[in-house]
Amino acid sequence: MTSKRLIAANWKMNKGVAESQKFAEEIKAYTEQNNIISCDIVICPPFTSLDAVHKKIDGTKIKLGAQNVHFESCGAYTGEVSCSMLKSCGCDYVIIGHSERRQLFHETNELINKKVLKSLDEGLIPILCVGETLEEHQDHITEAVIDEQLKSCLKHVSAEQIEHIVIAYEPVWAIGTGKNATSHQAESVHNFIRKKINKFTNEEKGDRLRIIYGGSVKPSNAKELFSSQSINGALVGGASLDEKSFIEIINSAL
Numbered sequence: 001m002t003s004k005r006l007i008a009a010n011w012k013m014n015k016g017v018a019e020s021q022k023f024a025e026e027i028k029a030y031t032e033q034n035n036i037i038s039c040d041i042v043i044c045p046p047f048t049s050l051d052a053v054h055k056k057i058d059g060t061k062i063k064l065g066a067q068n069v070h071f072e073s074c075g076a077y078t079g080e081v082s083c084s085m086l087k088s089c090g091c092d093y094v095i096i097g098h099s100e101r102r103q104l105f106h107e108t109n110e111l112i113n114k115k116v117l118k119s120l121d122e123g124l125i126p127i128l129c130v131g132e133t134l135e136e137h138q139d140h141i142t143e144a145v146i147d148e149q150l151k152s153c154l155k156h157v158s159a160e161q162i163e164h165i166v167i168a169y170e171p172v173w174a175i176g177t178g179k180n181a182t183s184h185q186a187e188s189v190h191n192f193i194r195k196k197i198n199k200f201t202n203e204e205k206g207d208r209l210r211i212i213y214g215g216s217v218k219p220s221n222a223k224e225l226f227s228s229q230s231i232n233g234a235l236v237g238g239a240s241l242d243e244k245s246f247i248e249i250i251n252s253a254l
């Protein structure tokens with residue numbers, strides 16, 4: 001099983017350019033002073049701050065990610081951004097299929113699949129988000145929901161390509177609610193995902209897959225979540241907006 005954790009900051013629609021640059025400088029100083037090598041750090045600012053953040057972190061171990069992408073290369077798609085544009089801003093990662101995109105912008109598994117395939121083709125690492133709603137959680141159908149999301153969103157993804165994907169298990173009932181899954185709950189879903197990926201690939205790719213948890217991760221619960229070896233990091237929303245709390249979460253993952 002992969003041991004290096006990945007902590008990603010998903011700023012959502014927050015922070016302008018100056019604020020983003022200030023954050024990037026502080027995280028950069030922290031990683032350099034503390035020689036952080038046992039954990040990968042990814043910052044996912046809004047599109048408008050990608051270039052500015054990249055200029056601050058270029059040459060460091062901190063990586064850049066976007067929060068969304070379009071599946072076409074270019075053309076008449078007003079308001080959309082392509083993989084090559086993200087790469088030209090210095091992105092290595094892209095969040096795909098976040099529950100806010102699914103719920104508020106009606107993204108389907110089919111659309112998410114197109115974005116995953118395009119990102120892989122263009123050499124971006126997708127952080128593919130899956131997770132059940134509160135209703136599905138209460139109906140005890142979490143595994144069936146995740147199974148369907150994985151099957152549809154990873155359609156036509158080869159066993160080799162699976163290695164270049166990060167899966168974020170984000171129970172929708174835990175996002176922005178302050179209620180997080182326990183390490184035990186997350187671990188059981190992470191193990192389910194690994195089993196499924198092993199089955200899809202006919203190989204043990206699932207065992208090596210990096211599966212991170214997202215949903216109200218904060219300094220006060222990060223240690224408990226990272227007590228599970230099956231939780232290979234975190235996708236952090238609200239608590240990643242503040243430098244100090246984001247750094248505390250990274251420290252808990254080391």
Ligand code: PGA
Nearest residue numbers: 175176215216236237238
């Ligand atoms: P949250 O968001 O940490 O604010 O719950 C997580 C996410 O949406 O990725």
